[in-house]
Amino acid sequence: MSEFLAELIKALTLQAGYNTSLVLVGAALLGGAAGGIGVFVLLRKRSLVSDAISHATLPGVVLAFMLASYFFDDGRALWALLIGAAFSAVLGALAVEWIVRYTRLKEDAAIGTVLSTFFALGIVLLTLVQSVYQGGQAGLSDFILGSTAGLLYQDALLIAVSAFVVGLVLIFKFKELTLLCFDITFAKAQGYNVASLDRLLLFLLLAVVVIGLKTVGLVLVIALTIIPPVAARFWTERVSHMVLIATFIGALGSWFGAALSSVATDLPTGGLIVLTLFSIFLISLLVAPKRGALAHALRHKLFQRRVHERQGLLAISRAEPVFDPLTQKILRKKRFLRADGAVTEEGHQAAQKMARDQVLWNAYHQAYPIEALALEDWSLRPIEEVIPKDLVEELSEELMLTKVRLVQ
Amino acid sequence: MSALSKQSLIDETGFISSKVAFDVSGLTVAYDRKPVLWDVSFQAHSGRITAIVGPNGAGKSTFLKASLGLVPAVTGQTFILGEALKEARKNIAYMPQRASVDWDFPASALDVVMMGLYGRMGFLRWPSQHHREQALSCLDQVDMADFAERQIGQLSGGQQQRVFMARALAQEAEVYLMDEPFAGVDAATENVIFKTLKALTAEGKTVIVVHHDLDTVRKMFDDVLLINRQVIANGPIDDVMSDEALRRTYSGRLGFHKAGEPVGGAAVQAHV
Structure with a gap:
């Protein structure tokens, strides 16, 4: 040989x-x-x-x-x-x-x-x-x-x-x-x-x-x-x-x-x-x-996990139960859920944060539909990581104003 | 808008001032001896935007393609600004339907726009920094500069259509022939493309658009060519787009008396 x-x-x-x-x-x-x-x-x-x-x-x-x-x-x-x-x-x-x-x-x-x-x-x-x-x-x-x-x-x-x-x-x-x-x-x-x-x-x-x-x-x-x-x-x-x-x-x-x-x-x-x-x-x-099978599989897995975590946390923020087994598994791993399915303190905090992030993303989508469409990570990652900080601030200020208007 | 555009066609002395930029005469196209277009003559004027309107299968796209020699015609001539087609290629920008290419092709948005510059780059020359900047500015005109490096398959349908629009812009032609640029695009894209085309006519260019949406024709165009295998009517929208003409375009069936002898109008009216 x-x-x-x-x-x-x-x-x-x-x-x-x-x-x-x-x-x-x-x-x-x-x-x-x-x-x-x-x-x-x-x-x-x-x-x-x-x-x-x-x-x-x-x-x-x-x-x-x-x-x-x-x-x-x-x-x-x-x-x-x-x-x-x-x-x-x-x-x-x-x-x-x-x-x-x-x-x-x-x-x-x-x-x-x-x-x-x-x-x-x-x-x-x-x-x-x-x-x-x-x-x-x-x-x-x-x-x-x-x-x-x-x-x-x-x-x-x-x-x-x-x-x-x-x-x-x-x-x-x-x-x-x-x-x-x-x-x-x-x-x-x-x-x-x-x-x-x-x-x-x-x-x-x-x-x-x-x-x-x-x-x-x-x-x-x-x-x-x-x-x-x-x-x-x-x-x-x-x-x-x-x-x-x-x-x-x-x-x-x-x-x-x-x-x-x-x-x-x-x-x-x-x-x-x-x-x-x-x-x-x-x-x-x-x-x-980029186009390889492993990279593709990895990207898909990551994407799937992100979606599950996000949807799970958003469900928690709306005080809805989480049924999907994979979502439960991911949330448990991150210690957002206890083994018996109850939401932990960290879980509540993360859910709050996620809910705020989603509201901002929705506002961004409404204000800049074309740009939002173009983003690959739209509403998948925390908004601060994707779009410029001043834009995020602008969006949250606008949101406060509309809230005030709604209350009045 | 259409009142204004009619003024630009006829000056103070009452003479028609804008020149004929695109002139097709006697165009007949047949697939397998079956006429698809019969004796079509049509003129478009510089500085104006013309819609080609007609039902599915009326030969709208075929008309564009055959007038440019992209599909074989039985007979017919095209003149661009008085020149025969062969000498006038540099003055033509043709935008095919989006579905006619494979978007998985290994090219970025910028690469595709650069293709519009190939004609002026010449033999043996590779794209330079200057060409890149030119292509980028064309992408910018359709709000696509941020996507210059993205592979074209990763763009949405509307964005792909804008890349095609930018490529046509890069050609810096005199006559722009667009095959269904508004088909299946989002509202924002429709707006951008329409503004771009209007800007071209403001510079005195000629724009001819195959259009499928009857509702928007009056709002968007100066002139119209109503076509259903034959020319039904051609001219400024207010003069030409009567209900009668539309009925003849859409519901009339162009009967063929004997093989090869079209009876156009008469048969249509008999049907209506």
Whole structure:
């Protein structure tokens, strides 16, 4: 076990040899680019389309292999396979668009149809190729589940260049892409060419999917564009930060996953990368400070306790009995109630204070309805803690005056 | 108010002084060969606020969208201050319906208002401090400066509508086209948006509002376009909003004699 860890650390710190380092750097660049572009794909609600695109690459890969082995006698030339992949992916994307536009089918049905048909065609062609070409096609099936074993310097360079281009476009088209994702009619009305922006987004996605095919495989490459942005969304409320965080998560997860696979050589790279990304997603889901599940549960619990304590004390101030078991428990814990349910001296005092606080809150709500609406803590915390002191004084003076008037 | 506004339209010599800022002619829109709008021509004048009024499904929102080329039209032209639509984009501020966007989007109120400035920021430029201040002052005009940093999903419906209003303000356009800005908002928001729109017309801007509430039309607007697939009437409220015209807008069914041949007014009167 400790040997495994030692080797993993060696790989992670790029001390496990040239090949492993190349794979790690390549995977991280790919993961970063996929995470960055994935943010816009997610916000444009196109994550499923990318699934169709990645599955649609397979027939192109196999056909390109057949053509290349016929014409150049070298079926495994990577550039030929990638061009083939891109070509059939574009066909797949167009097919989805065509079905949605000219039939009554919804996008999800169109995606399901296109995805499975293209993949089926790819599998049939692949089996055909395997029986005809025997040894020459070895490695072709790597495109399905991915393998980093054969990653060459040129492959890594291709990934680096593509990642750089994707990064540049994201920086220079950030405003336009954000607008496209948030409010497409507004973007159109401003005169932006939304169709070409959509095409740009699709093109970037395509580029990432195609260069990621060999490393992660077509089944899992889609996870690189979906999981990092979804995880990043837990940590931020801004698009720009989300892009940075998703890029970081994508790169980190791919780096770590690739390092794992270099140590556990019999496990598939793509699967390890995706599982690593999923762990990051799970951590984000749980512990993110604002949108995370734990923070949410904690906030809800606190809120519930506040409401119960407040309502219980207000009931006491009106000399009404407290029936709710949770309210009773909370009041007892604070020693406002005795075990037999009788109100303690502290309880009476706290109830008095709470009643006064509530009257002030109500007065505030009447005097400043808009501001009260905007407050998240309206009538939940003591009013002095939430609004300025002079305003509280002003409110209580006004209350005294109305009381006097009422008495007269 | 409407007597005053009519004066501003016709000057002392009796000539119409305010110019046509928004000019749509012969607009026909069809979904699946079924006409939604038929041969709609409409002019709005600068310095005036116009309501587009009609029953549900009358094509009010479609009219706004089609006149701006946001949904395809079969035929029809739009001119903004004498310019064709393509050259006039910078002079248009369009405010879509609130429900048309996903408010869980990772953006603050300020971010959304900043989007109104994108058009003038230009390629390659990122928002600067100057742009931030501009956006903040727009938020301030709709009493939303305190909420600048809040994520838009945490705002109430009325506050979201005000953020949209602030974004339109940031565009510093000449013609403002608003799709149902008063739908489902609280009284305070209605007041703020209305005041903002009036201030725009006082500066000589043109404001066109799709409006659903017949009761408030007379109180709030200078001009009205009564529409139900076709134009029923268009002009200053006092001249146009007769009971007869309203009946034709709301209860008359625009019959289509033969496919594609509308008979408008005659058929309507026969029904009433």
